[in-house]
Amino acid sequence: MMIFIPFPLTFSVLLPFFLIVLFIYKNSKRRINKARLPSGEMGLPWIGETVEFYKAQRTNQLFENFFQPRIMKHGQVFKTKLMGSPTVVVNGATANKFFMSNEFKLVVSSWPTSSVELMGKNSIMEKQGDSHRCLRGIITSTLSITGLQAMVPRMCSSIQKHLQKNWQHSEEISLYRSTKMLTFTIVLECLFGIGIEPETLFGVFERVLEGVLSPPVNFPGSKFSRAKKARTEIEKVLITEVRRKREEMEGGRDEEDDMLFSKLVAALIRGEITEEEVVDNVVLLVFAAHDTTSYAITMTFKMLATHPDCYSLLLKEHEDIARNKKPGESLTLEDVKKMEYTWQVARETMRLCPPIFGSFRKATTDIEFEGFTIPRGWKVLWTTYGTHYDERCFPDPMSFNPSRFADPVQAYAFIPFGGGPRLCAGYQLAKLNILVLVHYVVTQYNWSLLDPEEPIFMDPLPYPSKGMPIKISRKSDN
Template identity: 70%
Template sequence: MAMEISSLIPWALVCLVPLLSTILLRHSKCCSKSKTKLPPGEMGIPWIGETMQFYKAQRKNRLFEDFVQPRMMKHGKVFKTRLMGSPTIVVNGAEANRFFLSNEFKLVISAWPSSSVELMGRNSIMEKQGEQHRCIRALVSTSLSHAALDGLVPKMCNSVRLHLDRNWNGQDTVSLYRSTKMLTFTIVFECFFGIEVEPQTLSTFERVLEGVFAPPVSFPGSKFSKAKKARREIEKMLVKIVREKREEMENGSEREVEETLLSRLVGGMIQGEISEEEVVDNVVLLVFAAHDTTSFAIAMTFRMLALHSDCYALLLQEHDEIRREQRPGENLTVGDMKKMKYTWQVARESMRLFPPIFGSFRKAIVDIEYEGFTIPKGWKVLWTTYGTHYSEEYFQDPLTFNPTRFEESMPPYVYLPFGGGPRLCAGNQLAKLNILTFIHYVVTCYDWSLLYPDEQITMDPLPFPSRGMPIKIARKSP
């Protein structure tokens, strides 16, 4: 019996060695993880974390004041939290913006909520990485080249003047925000894509927008369910348009080949570079990206002009000079846009104080060492525009409206109303032209004033003036 037991001992040791090695390896990994230095902060209650506090501050358009700033004062510029079920690191400052935005595709990737991805489209540019992202972005950028802008500006001028004639003439008051939403939506569709829109199309898109940050629950009557239904209606409409455009281009039946973004996207589809689903999803995304944020930027620019009469006087002088050099009824040109230097300073300062986007989420695709902390792979990273826009480190008296601060160039990654890095908004030039064109025709053709100068700004899910920013208007004499 003793012989049998002694003979089993070597075999037992052979079996125990791998087991002990596994235990030691796991122990060493646990020790190394425990030595990982996470940023300070509080994760809140399980899964939910601090999501409710985040949403509450966001709805009031006080995300920086009520959520980010108190935690920065307690923990520093880099802190951890848990938002929408994900452990998240919030970063602030120009250096943080540069580090994370410039390392897109290398250290981090875009990480939108699942409801946003499903409604905007899994094949849109916001979900594309690397070469696929660059391919689609190149098509968009080509549509906003210098040559393309020369042809785009007259179309925008015609759209703005037609919109004002139809919706402002004969009125005493108009909802500025609602009016600009209708206009920017039409410009994106008709001038940029070359697609005629039906009157009800905007309301269908708005139903989609209501669900982009809603919980992805599809029970009947939920915001997400209603948004998905609206998304299917839009998709059906766009698929029909895309297929008709493809047939025209393949058969050469177009009387005049017009270089719009839609024709470029469909051209890429014909050449096998992108799919029909990618064309449809990118049209949906770019319509949202180009019209909602632009209309808010316009509204906030008019708000700040109404509150600062000295700035308005300087701006009006700039536009009167441009108008005096034009023949009656003549459209603006790209050259005229370049003369609107002070107007663009006013718009930029308005977007600094009221950024159309609060920031965006990224996801770490590797363990990231930053500022002495480790951000584990799979964690979210949130950068915010407020982290620099409202900081005395970058702007003297940051809460004061001062357009002339933009007479000098801004350091990189300080001013980010359009984001930055490889995912810098591809349509930022379209937004700029839209803002400048609208301002020109309003201030040269109308006297106007705000009805509610202290109107609250709310968010659902993007920022907007709670009353729609009604203004009193009176047509100027020719």
């Protein structure tokens, strides 16, 4: 039976509700208008300056064509609108320290909708407080000194197998594609210990990556739609692996070891985390640990190729280490610690060619910073370029000078791995991956770039447009 409510009665009931909403809205507008916002342009309605941002990103010119012109016009702190959200972009070591150290207090992680849906709503990227600390504790326990000592031989084995299979009988390879496949393999085999053939999932993960910064429009054929389908494929495979591992551990046929996948499933059994959290964190960490690392490795070799004096110093460091190893003997963590100059080269490469441009946060309260007010709910974007290319942090910033890292650098100035409570949990894995691979390549192969001027594009992360082809030959064959 339909009940008819007279219009005057309906109006009298709803009017107070509308007045309250209007009051809140006007107060919110008044609060923002009274605040001293940073200068800047908000661009078109809703879209803001997103088109300009994506255009600069695509050609890997975010600093030159988006951030730098606005810094010159408005200063180190400026407002804009990106992906539908009013955003304040902050630059400089002081800003990095302020926002990174106030994670969970003034700001929280706030990636675009597409990134969250594809990386996982239950991943550490989205977790706050106790949930974040629990997951981070599980991850970092795998990368303790003991964990790293056990990981180095496994990594040596994976790298040598990859080189024998893909490099040994080749004269030319795509360095970027080869390192992407290798780092993906290392994450699955050496970090997680998941018994899945990397080749079966590599292409699917690549399809997901294509959509992580795309507009979250889920219509057939769009990047986001293709990425969502690929994400579903990965999820099905991982859920099967999680349940198989859980059944074996609960049945006494397997036990917790030093692999991250085992530790996550053990935490699931103890009721500390959910199945969704296991899956989402595997997905996130595969991306975080392999894609940015492969770019860093590729650009390290490019810098070495174009700076032969640096390459000579690096090669000597590795030849000295190899001279003290027996044939076929794996490296140890102590050997890796001796690669000091190599790590200077890698850090200088990541300073000039950061694998990520920055990271988004959301203000959980009105924030007073350098005389400006950042309203609650606005996004905050810190950038690597804001310090990496700043001569106050790094004199002559556009020159390649690894020795600048021989001494400690200013805190919060070098931030390819972020900082504060959200410092990249896979930092040590990335470092090991870079150093161990460089060792085996430079001691076993002669190599040279085929196109030193190859352009770098970004979609959504930076990559060499031709895959960085290199000519190679085994040293033992000469």
